[in-house]
Amino acid sequence: MRRCVWIPVPVIVGAGPSGLAVAACLKEKGLPSLVLERCNCIASLWQLKTYDRLRLHLPKKFCELPFMSFPQDFPAYPSKQQFVQYLEAYANKFDIRPVFNATVVSAEYDQSIGFWRLRLKDDRNDEYVCRWLIVATGENAEEMVPEIEGMEEFEGTILHSSRYTKGDGFRGKKVLVVGCGNSGMELSLDLCNHNAIPSLVVRDTVHILPREMLGKSTFGLSMWLLKWLPISLVDSLLLVVSRLIIGDTAKFGIERPKMGPLQLKNLSGKTPVLDVGTLDKIKSGNIKVCPGIQRVRHLSVEFVNGNTENFDAIILATGYKSNVPSWLKEKEMFSEKDGVPKRAFPNGWKGENGLYAVGFTKRGLMGASMDAKRIAEHIEICWKSEAKQLSSALISAASLKL
Template identity: 25%
Template structure:
């Protein structure tokens, strides 16, 4: 590492921080990663402590073929939908493979990150050792930092347990109890399922419907049906005919659901809100548990009506020994000095929208780059669309590395502010009609920006321009495999460009598609 290279502090060493550290290091920066835990992996590392983490029983929702990093596949003997333990091992192997250990400062608590304008540097104040100075900072503490706890009338008189799903670790502690899980999302479904066979009664309380999708459809991971060609078509429609794009996407998902599950009216799962308001629940057992009566679907909570009783929106009274809030998180940046906190100015339209639910809306260019200090402060964790976090933030940090390296240009501050205003208008238009994730973006538009900034060359080689026609003419078989095969993250490392390509990308893409095709052939034969 060049000692004169710009120094970068990455705060948080979960998935987002690890991939940012790796990509910035690869681009020639002198990077140090900090985490208050004594392990890497963030929420993918199970812990009994009251910290956000997976459960030992957690199974990934996105297949390993589509949910990995762009230049580091899962071991080939790993199941497509593996356990959280597999993911933790994968992340530890990632650190070892790219020789990142020397750049990690684990078990380190940061008090505050603030700007020293006089020295044109960032001060990272570390508990127990004082300030250290860096040229640039990436905040990668993620979106699962502060539990979102809705207000509930009368909660002070409830004598049972009240906890956020973050603190739910051991189902056996609820043996024989009547438990209400609040929130019909992936976390709520997983929490309720984990309680079955242990708790006396398991209720799942919700105010809206939901789509429920299996991990595997017709013997194939359902996300294998998404191809680059389909993503390109949806991106074009999303940008030019957004209502049609929403209709087609939601219709396609509902057809997938109805092909596998018979959703009963009494569960109040239909009609499901559009994906932009609520992502589908990925579960292999929620429907069967509802059918068996092991999970009871009930209306939203209205108030606590007694020491061990709650009233629902429809007037129903339920006995309860515990309430578990599976209601998500609020993004917060309390480690940052308020003067550079991107949430310090919130768009009024967002605050008044019913779907904002009190969550902050950061002002960030492309939901990554600080408008206060675009060349030295960035954030990982504020971009969201229907894909996995691993490839999304791999691409995001590749783009950031090339921008900070000077290989890709940023617009003027005025233009970046206009872009943020447009993004906020977009997300506020969603939030006025229902729940909205603050980081939700138009997928095709954002990916096109990130591809260009990272210099990955994917849209150029698979598009309608000269490079696209040349690639198609010279390598038609591989072109078709990229367009219509499994949309693997390795595509972002195939072509030479600004960022480092991976020499094994093509072979891995061909291998994965061949292996999956053979597995599918054998299933049909048997």
């Protein structure tokens, strides 16, 4: 038998930074919430599925959640451990206490009663019924594992970057890193620093920018320039300065997209790589750049250019994806193809029947914070309106009795 539990407050699915942000915004307006988390800790992606050397790619002032700054003694680019400390302090400050090990396996709007029904996979196999449902599982809920011919034949080690911690276990080994985003670049650097022999698959074009330009963070400088100049001109300036600082990346097998980095980010969500030292290792030959993979064999990899090379391990730095289609039974707000809101930022935070989304903006923590504030403001309006209607109904009922 399944127990049905009425939840009179907004239900937030996911206790990552986005879920914590919207819970805090609601708390600031005097509204409680219930946060459900499938793992046994907050920010499970950061705590359980990231490598040790990870730091925030953007300066801390651009990564703050609403109503709380980072400690002043934290560096400009906090480490993974420092960011987790910040999130734990954030949860304590706003008294956010998620229900852990509570996986939502199904959520569906029941037209007959006008509420959401959430079925949980927990010790009691409960069903929750609520008025407001906030999806905060984000863009990075599940690992993306590409289908590569022959991968099941490989006799060496294959792992996704979510299981990589540091490179000391690969010392002296030839490792192929698949994926040239920020994670792939940093893993290659970490392997190199631990005396492994890394190669990096660069299948597509990618923008590589220095993390800092002219003594300022590249991101911060971009945001400042966008206040005064059109995005196309800012892109042109970024590329000119990048070429002066890091040179022509095409010489090392890394072609740039025709579209500028900021325009490409807005259009597709593809984030430019902010270099933290990997490019120097590529220039020196310590990290080899390889083209796309044709197929994998027992202890070797054949590339699309016809070359074949032996490897001891393959690390898939191929990113993550949304898991919303696997549990949310809704077709209007979220795309069934990629599990993100169909409406682009800044309009993807609100659906119908009390459904909301936070953490799907492709604009990092800044985008999540903006959506969290919008959601809290909208729920506050609904809450007060419905409370007023209920109060009026009770007064009317009392008057009839009199």
